[in-house]
Amino acid sequence: MLQDLNYGRLENEFRNITAKEEDRIFCFDKGNILLKREADDTLTLPKLRQMPEGAAPRYLFRMQGENYFLWTDAAPAVPEAGYDYEPARQLRQLKSKDICYGIMTGWHLYNWYRVNRICGCCGTETVHDDKERMLRCPNCGNMIFPRISPAVIVGVTNGERLLLSKYAGRAYTHFSLIAGYTEIGETLEQTVQREVMEEAGLKVKNIRYYKSQPWGVDGNILMGFYCDVDGSDEIHIDENELAMADWYPRNALPAQDDGISLTREMIRVFGEGKEPR
Numbered sequence: 020m021l022q023d024l025n026y027g028r029l030e031n032e033f034r035n036i037t038a039k040e041e042d043r044i045f046c047f048d049k050g051n052i053l054l055k056r057e058a059d060d061t062l063t064l065p066k067l068r069q070m071p072e073g074a075a076p077r078y079l080f081r082m083q084g085e086n087y088f089l090w091t092d093a094a095p096a097v098p099e100a101g102y103d104y105e106p107a108r109q110l111r112q113l114k115s116k117d118i119c120y121g122i123m124t125g126w127h128l129y130n131w132y133r134v135n136r137i138c139g140c141c142g143t144e145t146v147h148d149d150k151e152r153m154l155r156c157p158n159c160g161n162m163i164f165p166r167i168s169p170a171v172i173v174g175v176t177n178g179e180r181l182l183l184s185k186y187a188g189r190a191y192t193h194f195s196l197i198a199g200y201t202e203i204g205e206t207l208e209q210t211v212q213r214e215v216m217e218e219a220g221l222k223v224k225n226i227r228y229y230k231s232q233p234w235g236v237d238g239n240i241l242m243g244f245y246c247d248v249d250g251s252d253e254i255h256i257d258e259n260e261l262a263m264a265d266w267y268p269r270n271a272l273p274a275q276d277d278g279i280s281l282t283r284e285m286i287r288v289f290g291e292g293k294e295p296r
């Protein structure tokens with residue numbers, strides 16, 4: 020999956036340091052990120068020395084022995100030939116996915132910093148804490164930590180068949196699994212039961228945890244579960260959410276593992292008969 024790719028573990032411990040000339044810069048402009056795409060589709064982020072002078076980028080994390088910072092000033096023009104602003108959401112579809120985990124996590128932090136410049140309690144400008152990744156209101160003391168939204172992905176099994184679906188009205192047209200956000204006051208197991216009932220009209224039992232995955236483009240931590248259909252296996256889809264849903268046999272699942280997403284891995288694992296029982 021995404022977090023297991025060649026870039027290795029993302030060293031995300033907070034450090035209160037300033038950027039040096041050779042450090043890498045995440046420079047987002049709305050939904051786009053400044054980078055250089057090589058002929059083989061590998062991606063390179065600019066170094067501080069390639070960016071306009073006088074800025075004070077914010078330290079984010081470390082990957083593969085390099086420090087990554089966030090550009091916090093207005094997005095500059097393209098610094099040199101070969102670089103361009105590209106849509107951050109689409110980079111996961113490239114052949115080279117090594118840096119995508121970093122980009123998605125950088126994007127998650129960029130959005131968090133961007134929407135918390137002002138205290139939501141009293142309207143005062145927030146300041147950066149120097150000991151941990153936190154924004155603090157100097158007026159009312161409000162402390163703001165990075166927001167991570169829990170969501171579930173559900174592989175509903177029916178004997179030797181798995182429930183696959185397609186979203187309605189989205190650009191993503193591949194097969195998917197039932198998925199949804201955890202609501203306040205809800206356990207993860209209840210999220211699983213509610214989402215499967217809402218989207219496919221099915222009751223489920225024997226809910227078992229599989230794996231999790233950070234999914235920074237949407238600010239999520241995704242948690243994958245398998246469960247068994249309980250009682251009737253007649254599907255009634257929510258047409259606002261799904262374009263279709265149906266049972267597919269273990270030996271003929273119409274989806275390939277892309278090495279990136281938890282959803283695709285869970286479909287493959289069911290196909291191999293290796294899901295937790």
Ligand SMILES: [Zn+2]
Pocket residue numbers: 138139140141142143156157158159160161
């Ligand atoms: Zn405040």
